[in-house]
Every structure is written in C-alpha cells, then in structure tokens.
Amino acid sequence: xxxxxxxxxxxxxxxxxxxLSCIASGFxxxxxxMAWVRQTPGKGxxxxxxxxxxxxxxYYVDSVEGRFTISRDNAKYSLYLQINNLRAEDTALYYCxxxxxxxxxxxxxxxxxxxxx
Amino acid sequence: xxxxxxxxxxxxxxxxxxxTINCKSSQSLLCRADKKNYLGWYQQKPGQPPKxxxxxxxxRESGVPDRFSxxxxxxxxxxxxxxxxxxxxxxxxCQQHCSNPFTFGGGTKVEIK
Numbered sequence: 051x052x053x054x055x056x057x058x059x060x061x062x063x064x065x066x067x068x069x070l071s072c073i074a075s076g077f078x079x080x081x082x083x084m085a086w087v088r089q090t091p092g093k094g095x096x097x098x099x100x101x102x103x104x105x106x107x108x109y110y111v112d113s114v115e116g117r118f119t120i121s122r123d124n125a126k127y128s129l130y131l132q133i134n135n136l137r138a139e140d141t142a143l144y145y146c147x148x149x150x151x152x153x154x155x156x157x158x159x160x161x162x163x164x165x166x167x
Numbered sequence: 168x169x170x171x172x173x174x175x176x177x178x179x180x181x182x183x184x185x186x187t188i189n190c191k192s193s194q195s196l197l198c199r200a201d202k203k204n205y206l207g208w209y210q211q212k213p214g215q216p217p218k219x220x221x222x223x224x225x226x227r228e229s230g231v232p233d234r235f236s237x238x239x240x241x242x243x244x245x246x247x248x249x250x251x252x253x254x255x256x257x258x259x260x261c262q263q264h265c266s267n268p269f270t271f272g273g274g275t276k277v278e279i280k
Contacts, residue, residue: 094272153219154219155228
C-alpha cells in the first residue's frame with residue numbers, strides 16, 4: 051500500500067524558515083517524480099514544486115522560486131521542502147504527493163504551516 | 168499560466184440523480200502530438216487529501232466506480248456522477264497537466280438535496 055507521511059510544519063514568524071519532510075512507503079520511491087502541493091481556504095489547491103526521480107531536476111511555481119528548495123534522499127525514501135523567508139501568504143496545508151504524468155495519484159495527509167507574528 | 172475555471176461553485180443533487188460539474192481551461196489541453204487532453208479530476212472529502220479520479224479527461228483510475236465519468240476536449244470538460252450516492256459528497260477539482268505551473272480549478276462542492 052502506498053503511503054506518504056509529512057512532518058515538519060508549525061507556526062513560524064514572517065521571514066522564518068522550516069524544513070518539511072515526507073516519508074514514503076509501499077512503492078519504489080526512486081522511480082517516481084514527487085511533488086509538494088499546498089492548500090488554503092482562499093486560494094484552493096496550488097502546485098508548489100516537483101523533483102525528478104534522481105533529484106537532478108527541480109521545478110517551482112513562480113511565487114516560491116528562490117525561497118523554496120525541493121530535494122530528496124532516495125535511500126531514505128524521503129522527500130523534503132526547505133522553505134525560507136516565509137510570508138503570510140505561504141500559510142497553508144502542505145501535501146507531499148506522488149506524480150503520475152504530472153497528475154498526483156497519491157497524497158499524504160498534509161502538514162500545516164502557519165506564518166504569523 | 169493556464170487558468171482553470173469550474174462551475175458551479177456548489178450544487179445540491181438528490182440521491183440517485185445526476186450531478187454535472189464543468190471545467191474550462193484558458194488554453195487548449197490538447198497540448199502534445201499524442202492528441203490526449205491533459206486534464207485530471209480529483210475528489211476531496213472533508214478532512215482528507217484529494218483523490219485522483221480521472222486522468223486524460225476520461226480515463227478512470229483503478230477502483231473508481233463507473234458512475235464517475237469524464238468527458239470533453241480542448242478547453243471544455245465535464246465530470247458527471249450518473250447516480251449520486253451519499254459517499255460522493257465532496258469537493259471536486261479539475262487540474263491541467265499540460266504545462267508548468269500545473270493549475271487547479273477552484274473546486275465544486277457537491278451536496279445532497
């Protein structure tokens with residue numbers, strides 16, 4: 051059974067940083083593109099970043115380019131999102147998701163990031 | 168960026184009746200030589216992550232009941248629930264996977280009348 055479990059969210063002040071983690075199981079992690087997708091009540095679902103199976107390619111939505119870094123450790127079946135210089139508009143539930151043709155066929159339960167002073 | 172617009176925002180349908188959700192893209196989702204529509208549909212129940220229901224505009228994922236069907240091409244797409252069941256109460260989203268950034272519609276909430 052495919053499972054994805056995120057962690058690392060929390061309350062952080064504007065300008066702060068967090069590192070989100072996602073542990074995968076139930077499939078060959080190194081064979082898949084992986085992504086982070088966030089959800090807010092106001093903006094709905096928003097794709098944030100994608101990483102290639104070997105980690106050599108990373109892609110971001112413009113609003114996070116230069117502030118967020120997606121990475122992975124295939125040996126640890128883990129996906130990461132380093133988020134720096136946080137803004138209020140980054141407040142969201144962050145999901146780790148497995149990609150299939152740039153759709154998202156499995157999702158974790160999400161980890162909440164709240165940016166507030 | 169490709170803008171995805173869903174309608175209606177919400178609808179209430181009686182059990183056993185048909186529910187129809189529309190999704191319109193700002194650019195054609197026939198974006199490759201393979202003549203496939205790069206459009207997916209998701210279902211999100213309260214407190215749960217989204218679940219992929221349909222890929223390529225009309226191909227059901229494994230295990231998805233056949234009362235769910237997708238149709239359309241180019242810029243106009245439809246998700247139909249042929250006979251609404253109580254467990255289908257959810258928010259439904261479309262998503263284009265034609266080009267980066269991959270964008271979602273705003274969602275349609277389906278309730279029981």
